[in-house]
Amino acid sequence: MKLGPIDTIILLGGGLVLKKLALWSKSQKIPIHIITSPRHSKELLEGESLKKFLENEKINYLEIDDINSSSNLNFLNELKNPFYLSLGAPWIFKKETIYNYFNNQLFNSHGTRLPQNRGGGGFSWQILTGNRFGFSVLHLIDENLDTGDIIQFEEFLYPATCRKPIDYIEISTEKDFNFLVDFINKNKTTQSEIIRITQPEYLSSYWPRIYTDLNGWIDWSNESTEIEQFICAFDNPYPGAKTLLNNETVIVKNVSLNKQDGIFHSFQSGLIYRKGKDWLCVCVKGCGLIIEEIYDEKGNNIFDKIKIGDRLHTPTQLIQESKKRPIFTPKGLR
Template identity: 35%
Template structure:
């Protein structure tokens, strides 16, 4: 299929939407509109120090705040036979009636993950935990409805290895943002050149689903895990998130910038969580089979708490709190986390 476009509508939020909107406004010959949720419009864009709302205003991009895109009366008048819609981390599930307003195959979802292996949410957190180093970008036809979410055919796909030094979600975001914008720019070049895109169905034999996460509700450290698994866990909930957490006495603390440090001991599980050393920059905590070097210990307000940590203190997460974390299921709407 070939695309003939006169209008582009971006749906969602994130740094990629901001980058794509700026590129489209400055370099593409299409009318441009953005639909976003309040949650996304009020998020600060990494690298810009502006909330998405202010960014779009600065770039003179016409945007709409929508609580429910499927009931939003502002959308239908904007749709023409040549309108292309692209969702980039949208907060809504597009219903079939909304999808039918577009020409066939003119409503696409950008997914910067390996489909169908990483359906769901919190993609980079799960990839860090699973030691996955495969980068991927897809443009996927939106079929509409929850049952078909992320199951549409792929019209464009790229795969690439991820650098070994990516350790935190923010590292993934920063690296992916550049590759993903390159991917989208290549797509628009191909459209201009009249490329005939061929839709390819996903191989469901390789599918998997990972649920959305809430760092404050689920990022609790289990000190019975091995030292290497704890390092992965702390890294997976590091910036831009609040950090993996545990307790020092009755104070909840958040750990960031964690690596494995060389140790002369192979620590027994009973030693897990004990602060055995401190220096001017780090706190060293024993864990089963290894030693954690933690660069940042924060309180619940995000302020440095390292000075309050004493040698011999034990960090611990009560079992009932761990059980609550395992049982919690994070669900999000356009307004944010649902309680």
Template identity: 30%
Template sequence: MLKFPKKDKIQFALLGSGYDLCNISNILLKQEFKKPIIVTHSKKFHSRDKKLMQNTERDIDIFSYSKENKIKLIEEDNINSPKLIKKLLDFGVNVIFSHACRSIIKKEFLNSFQNLVLNIHPSFLPEERGAATYSWRILNNQKFVAATIHQIDERIDSGPILFQKKKILSKKELVVPLDYDMKTTKMYESVFEDFLKKIQKNQKITTIKQNEKNSSYLPRLYTEINGAIDFDWSTDQIERFVRAFSYPYPGAFTFINKQKICILECFIEKSKIKNHPFIAGRVSKKFSDGSIRIITNNGFIRITKIRVKNEIIDPVQIIKINDVLFTPRNFLDKSRMTTISVKNMK
């Protein structure tokens, strides 16, 4: 059981970044809690997320948001810094809430706030600990969204659970990672409001230990390295792979005539034809709508949008019939073997 301070005594600090962290802050403001303190990584490390979310409704600048709402914001790359801990304690912080925080929080930090340090994670823990949740879910052909509030311990997403919810949705509702992201926001709102109801009633909150037998861990993915398409895969596997690295990401990639192209949109064309693997990746037809058809091991895929040198174009603009989409083995091997640190993502 966890006991939290009363509503008028509670001072939240929010660790992390992004739309959902700002949305959690908005919920606190709407329900007349004290203004939270926001702790985020250095501005220079926000550039990738800013670029990915540009021109979407989730494009929010946490620095501008904090200034507009007169919320104290601290830039800090070392969450476990004794100086940061002291600063937060001096501000009267007694409950920490994390989302998209880049650091693994250590024991000294946890103890400084009596272990009232929580995280909100986009899965039904203990399943899908780790990162790149939505991309992995598409790859694994899983059509649901979820959210879990859990107490943070010194490991990754493994602490006791306070609240969690899960909702099954259709493929039409969940096409690319951005769809999962937007639908998960509603789940976050729901579990966070359940949490705040307990606070407002001054009730203790029951925690449930995670069942390690059911746990799974997903490594971080970096599209520019991990998004290499292998045309030896089945039609369905290629189509899911393309969706997994599509919006808001730059797109799964391959090469044509030594030119790197990223595939953003495609769909499967049903066929009973079983093609020999030797011909997989070859362009068999161009269409008046700008799309192309490529041959796969067990059918066809229609490619409708690609990205070349950061420009989104129709495939027919650079691809001809009988061209072959092909990913060299060194790119495929690197894709499978590499996990890149979030700080090295540009």
């Protein structure tokens, strides 16, 4: 497969990397077009929606629900030497769409190792599994999910200080942006042969997207490390893991394990055994859990309302409900 020169860039999807690439393309005087979805256009990026950003920057964009049935893609066939790049595009592309509109050269930026970590919810899964390996992967899109040939990749390590999704996002955004700019620059002025690496299917795994409101209920019967990882996985920039306190929903963030106070029985899990100046000490299996942020559903800090001996707990029904899979469409949650 040959690629280049690149005279036009078409970005599909949303997110911070898309925003940064759009601004970079403008600075390089490379014509840029964005194809996005209703869900992505409403997404807040550094305080403003993607739609508002594109309008303010006077960047051409198209907002569509179903890319496979859109009658507005004919302009793609008129573009000179285009580079098509998906950044979290919410559509599953049909084979004929990839051929007719993208000349079988639709690329996707993927932020985890392939084929082992296909799917979405990447950083939350990364925290849950204790995985520090980072990847910037560029692969071709086919009619399946993250199964196309790999074109280029770069592996790196997230610092051990990364604990919350926001920590991973800040690093991956810069890594992915630089990775993609390097790729574009290498192919911008001349045509070159692109080496394709087939993904070995026997090494593959797929992880679905996660939705905090549905999946973020804390199971206090889990092991201490699993509880800590779980709460961290739903921390900033997400709304936070949830549980009940005195039959009211509360949001828990900013936690760490504490092994100094002794070993606790599983029946003690969730009990608040001490209050510090601005933190709570909670029993979990084998040790304590320090909670530095706890809010009600309206975002109010409820630290002063909590008493020693109160118990954080999540009913079995909510735990079972949290195992359900959320389904997202280009418009949002189904």
